Amino acid sequence: MKDQSTEENILKAAISVFQKKGMAGARMQEIADEAKINKAMLHYYYKSKQKLFEAVFRQAFEKFAPHINQVFNSDKTVFEKITEFTDSYISFVMENPYLPNFLIQEINNNPEFSDLFFGSEIAPNPARFKKQIAQEIEMGIIKPIDPKQLLLNLFSLTAFSFVGTGLVRGILDLDEKTFKSMMQERKILIPELLINSIKK
Amino acid sequence: MKDQSTEENILKAAISVFQKKGMAGARMQEIADEAKINKAMLHYYYKSKQKLFEAVFRQAFEKFAPHINQVFNSDKTVFEKITEFTDSYISFVMENPYLPNFLIQEINNNPEFSDLFFGSEIAPNPARFKKQIAQEIEMGIIKPIDPKQLLLNLFSLTAFSFVGTGLVRGILDLDEKTFKSMMQERKILIPELLINSIKK
DNA sequence: ACATTTATTAACCATTTGGTTAAACTATTT
DNA sequence: AAATAGTTTAACCAAATGGTTAATAAATGT
Known part of the structure; x- marks a missing residue:
């Protein structure tokens, strides 16, 4: 660990506290403790809890968006x-296990302000993806399908295990090791499943 | 709307407030307002916020579990x-849109106490499902597959759209009407996708 | 009708929590 | 070195929040 500026x-x-506890559950004091500084510094650099939360949300969204844009x-x-x-x-989510849940939760809670991000650069x-699907259908590479449903399937199959980790592990009775190895397996299983379902 | 007992x-x-805002975000006063009674009644009937929350959680879990047990x-x-x-x-989740998210969120936040439910009747x-899969593989009805991965696929494909509604609708740019009609379509698409992938 | 238990309310209380302030301490500039 | 600007802290504050209490009203039993 390198020394960093107080603001960083x-x-x-x-990020650590908000992603684990959400806006409502996070405490400014806990953030100060984790950063090992006086609580007043939070307001010195970030004005209010809301502003600090927005900085965290933006950072999370910016880390997440490129994966979608890759598609x-x-x-x-x-x-x-x-x-x-x-x-x-x-791979990304295994390194950032709280991120998808955090995004989903806070977008569900603050639809008005998360709209800002969906309108942004x-x-x-x-x-563009819709066009690509139309082209590949035309070219006879894939069956006629709804691109939105395909994307929903892809996002569902990859993300749900992490968003609902606790429930999933409870229902399927999985220990952490088994869960992790299943996620590795899914890197193969999911593309197999989806590609087989659309290829001509 | 029928007249009901205060406790009910x-x-x-x-249920309404906790499922929308979660344990941390819910306010006892808001619950009292929605029930149109004095805040003291909450403690008269349910002792504490934690106890009231547990009653809500139990009710949600009991509504949800039969769907899994059907499988x-x-x-x-x-x-x-x-x-x-x-x-x-x-169909169930479209009538209870906050329920899956609530369960997932609170199980992630309170792993220790939700363990009680996973050990219960x-x-x-x-x-039993694992055995059934083994049998149907043996009988040559379905391909050799991991029952856990099949269940995970099934739960992911059905539940994720609702858990991540806000994010999904934001990314795919869906209005409510389109979203709902897509969910109806999925009642056909999902079984098709999964059955095709496992049938011999 | 009276007594007793149950239900309900308004007022209150202690703690938590986000936020402020004034003073001190540490660079940086001149 | 003095002045200035930026950083950090302890102490404090007001509002919100979960919870309590004592008095009252309504129902129930005798």
Whole structure:
């Protein structure tokens, strides 16, 4: 661990606390403790809890969006996109286990303010992907399918295990080791499942 | 709306508030307001916020568990189970949109106390389903597959859209009407996808 | 009708929590 | 070295929040 500026330490601590506990459950004092600074510093650098939360939300969204954009805006084939997204997304989330849940939860709670992000530069835009699907159908590479349903399947299969970890592990009675090895297996299983279902 | 006992009104209001805002975000005063009673009544009938929350959690779990148990413990074939679960679960969640998210969120936050439920009578137990899969593989009805991965696929495909509604709708740019009609479509698409992937 | 238990309320209380302030301490500039 | 600007802290504050209490009202039993 390198020494960092106080402001960076605060954001780091805020990310950790907000992602685990959410806006409502997070405590400014806990963030200060984790950053090992006086609580007043939080307000010195970030004005209010809301502002600090927004900085954390933005950071999370910016880390997450590129994975979606890789699917939406790259020049790969649909098959390649499915394979590569699954692999890179599962790896990414295993390193950032609280991130998808955090995004989902806070977007559900603050639809009004998260709209800002969906209108922004960085926000994923599915238009190009839709065209690609239409083309590959035309070319006879894949069956006629609804691109939105395909994306929903892809996101569901990759993300749900992590968002609902506790429930999933409870229902299927999985220890952590088994869960992790299943997630590795899914890097293969998911593309197989999806590609088989759409290839002609 | 029928007249109900105060205790029932409180639980109903608590369900509504807790499921939307979670334990941390819920306010006792808001629950009292929604139940149109004095805040002291909450403690008169339910002792503390924690106890009231537990009643809400239990109710949610008891409403949710039968859907899983229908898959785990009925005498249907695997194909029938997939088809019927998808249909009934999507219908159920469209009527109770906050429930899956609430369960997931609170189980992630309180792993220790939600363990109580996974050890209980009502809790789903995958053992019988595992046997059934082994049998149907033996009988040559389905390909050799890991029952846990099949269940994970089924739960992911059905539940994720609802758990991550806000994020999904933001990324895919869906209005409410489109979202709902896609969910209806999924009652057909999901069984098709899963059954095709396992049938011999 | 009276007594007793049950239900309900308004007012209150202690703690928690986000946020402020004034003073001190540490660079940086001149 | 003095002045200035930036950083950090302890102490404090007001509002929100979960919870209690004592008095009252309504129902129930005798």
